[in-house]
Amino acid sequence: MKRYNWATLGCGVIANQLAEAMISRGDNLYSVANRTHEKALEFAAKYGIEKVYDKIDDVFEDENVDIIYISTPHNTHIEYLRKALKAGKHVLCEKSITLNSNELDEAIALAEENHVILAEAMTIFHMPIYKELNKIIESGKLGDLKLIQMNFGSYKEYDMTNRFFNRNLAGGAMLDIGVYALSFVRWFMSSKPTEILSQVRYAPTGVDEQASILLKNKEEEMATVILSLHAKQPKRGTIAFDKGYVEIFEYPRGEEAVITYTEDGSKEVIKSGNTSNALLYEVEDMEKALNGNHDIMHLNYTKDVMDMMTEIRNEWGMKYPEEI
Structure with missing residues (x-):
């Protein structure tokens, strides 16, 4: 497989994990761009990255860059997506990929116009356990899907200046953790939900601190989603079929699932992949996409x-400053 030059736009937690993933396969990031040049220099020194841009926009003009990984705050994504895609760069962008559907539609159109790959760095779509479960489900041994139950609760201190609760940084449960739960639901549902009901509890800053969501699609498969940024609960997904149900814990980067069969209560443990390799799986799938496997x-x-x-x-009437 061809070697691709990866650039990271951002130097936060995910960028560090990306750099470590590249090193784990005997490779390295080609370059680093960041709004704060000093942080970019520190990041490059830490991981032995040779190229650091003086200005963040220089990454888009570098003809040697094949793929840009964007891991800046949500509300900056569309700005960088526009520049990267117009420059003919392939992009893997942290979740949530944009603030809303209009921004994503614009990015998709730019990717198509410039003949490049655009993708969201959603671990659920790339962890081997999910691909393995799909094979089992497609075999028919579990029967038809009936119901999905999703939990994701984090406990974040009430610091209203951090990104979790800050409207100016597109904070809130939906874009930060809800995107995982809804991606899990969409992975297993036969089609996109067409009926949606929800409730919300707001943080003092006006972003969604807590939410409950009910979903149903045309096949009448149903799902429930409970989210919170200020109440810890297990990251658990349960997928119920005619003939059994599947449980996955720590599902954003899951590596193990337990199937319980309805008829006799017997259990089967499915293991595939490794949590610590989550970013590596994303990188490898992105490169496969560049080699023709777009889906x-x-x-x-x-x-x-x-x-x-x-x-x-x-429906909630909750908008970020960029959307008003």
């Missing part, structure tokens, strides 16, 4: 999830 990035699922999140927030 492997599941941009259609990303679009469906963004449509759901946008519809829900519109």
